[in-house]
Amino acid sequence: MALRAPTHVTAAHRDAMEANPWFAALPRAQRDALLSVAEVHHLARGTMLYRQGDGGDGISGGFYGLASGFIKVSTLRQDGREAILALLEPGNWFGEIALIDGSLRSHDATALADAEVLVVTRAAFDRQMRELAFAQAMALLLAHRVRGLYDLMENATLRDLRSRVARRLLALARGDVTQSPQMRREIALPQEAIAMMLGVTRQTLSKELHALAAQGVLTVGYGRIEIHSFEALQAAAG
16 A cells, blocks of 8 residues: 555654644644654555545554645445545545544545555544543534535535535635635646536536636636636635
8 A cells, every 4th residue: 555664754744734724723732642653654646545344453444644645535326436525635634433433434535646644543543532632623623524514415405506516616725625714726626526526527517617717707727727706706606
């Protein structure tokens, strides 16, 4: 799975993780404690960190921090097509649900580019959870996840496709799972990946993107989308 043997967390890894709002809000003692028990694993592009149904106490059963690269969280539909549930960028921690409830992995996690992943073992995670400050922080992280799931359910059941596309673009502009308060104007992601997030074909997504482009909301390029007006995109999102 790894490009090479695991290494220790460096100052550069710490800086990458502290750019994330959730991790930066942790007390210094909890940040230091978590990083001190993490090992850095190097993943090649296309490598699966874990698969749906994985469990146990090995690398596939850990708590993870993404220090560099990108990870897609996905699952296979009954017809064999892949659905992308989320895109993880540097700074994000993930994989906590299976450690908290003792269940198997509910989805796949795959490196979209060469990546460095901080791995905290199940035993080390359990020790951290005995600390009140860390347990409270994990509760906040899970609350954020639940709100995101409710938002996805609302989009799928109540909103038309134009609104769903606009809302996904706004989420990606904030780093998707990261949900940074700062929004970026360029989304460097292939249309195929965005279509898989929405559960539609690339052709269907392209039609909606070009309709927004005709309104001057954005520009569609090769492997990227440039947003010209967040206000207009927000209006399209409803």
